[in-house]
Amino acid sequence: MRDRSFRQTEKGKGHGPKKSLGQNFLIDPNITRCMVDYAQISERDVVLEIGPGRGMLTREILNSPCSFLHIIEIDKTLAPFLEPLLKRHETRTSLIWADVLTVNLKELSPSPTKVLANIPYNITTPLIWQILEHLAPMGTKELVLMLQLDLAERLCAKPGTKDRSPLGITIERMGQVQIAKKVPPSVFWPAPKVESAIVQILLDKNYDLASKRPWRRLLKVAFARRRKTLMNNLACVYDFFKDREQAYGLLKELGLSPTVRAEELNADDWQRLYEHILTL
Numbered sequence: 001m002r003d004r005s006f007r008q009t010e011k012g013k014g015h016g017p018k019k020s021l022g023q024n025f026l027i028d029p030n031i032t033r034c035m036v037d038y039a040q041i042s043e044r045d046v047v048l049e050i051g052p053g054r055g056m057l058t059r060e061i062l063n064s065p066c067s068f069l070h071i072i073e074i075d076k077t078l079a080p081f082l083e084p085l086l087k088r089h090e091t092r093t094s095l096i097w098a099d100v101l102t103v104n105l106k107e108l109s110p111s112p113t114k115v116l117a118n119i120p121y122n123i124t125t126p127l128i129w130q131i132l133e134h135l136a137p138m139g140t141k142e143l144v145l146m147l148q149l150d151l152a153e154r155l156c157a158k159p160g161t162k163d164r165s166p167l168g169i170t171i172e173r174m175g176q177v178q179i180a181k182k183v184p185p186s187v188f189w190p191a192p193k194v195e196s197a198i199v200q201i202l203l204d205k206n207y208d209l210a211s212k213r214p215w216r217r218l219l220k221v222a223f224a225r226r227r228k229t230l231m232n233n234l235a236c237v238y239d240f241f242k243d244r245e246q247a248y249g250l251l252k253e254l255g256l257s258p259t260v261r262a263e264e265l266n267a268d269d270w271q272r273l274y275e276h277i278l279t280l
């Protein structure tokens, strides 16, 4: 059942949704419950919620047995919604008013084991990189995120498809990603123009990969010009190789065609290429 009292309450507290901050609030408690169920939060979990808005998902997380909840929200005008809620759970919550992209997530104490968020679509990609880079090495093992459906599909893209991306490949090397549930615009207020999806990311290996500069640089170079071959990108962009001959030699050694494009490589190919780049 949708939360029909929402609009009145919202107006009552003098806060209208801000488009510039991606404020499409969830109004269907079944969806927030679903997100918390996917996260399977136990009393050992420390949760980080990004962008709590009016606290719809926050309330559901606080109903779970989590030992601690960090919350980061940029919009202080949401205080009348959040502060009374958090006051009831003072000993196990901490609220930071800030742009999450400027927060040093490594310093959150206790360290989050799980991240839940209905994130503003405009900061999704840098935010996921930030979480992988700073929180995965600190023990974050699971992310349950509400994302725009097309981005969710890009994160799950298989080798050989045009949607393959550096972020998707990095997640694949660190764990698994899946679309847990597609979500229609009608569960938000105001309704966005696009469909969304709940995405579950499990991290179970290579926890420090996203923080490795050579890895990030390899992917950046390989995907710098998507229509060019991997060999051309490796040889011509930046200075990985002296010339095309050297790049050709490496691809041959790895059993890869000289005409292969970055989007065609699978996770093992990336690992072998990365290991070789580290020896250069």
Ligand SMILES: C[S@@+](CC[C@H](N)C(=O)[O-])C[C@H]1O[C@@H](n2cnc3c(N)ncnc32)[C@H](O)[C@@H]1O
Residues within 6 Å of the ligand: 021, 022, 023, 024, 025, 026, 027, 050, 051, 052, 053, 054, 055, 056, 057, 072, 073, 074, 075, 098, 099, 100, 101, 117, 118, 119, 120, 123
């Ligand atoms: C899509 S709304 C989700 C609100 C709430 N979690 C819900 O599901 O109803 C996104 C929230 O992220 C907040 N936000 C936007 N940009 C942010 C940023 N850079 N750092 C932290 N919070 C941000 C917005 O103010 C808003 O509360």
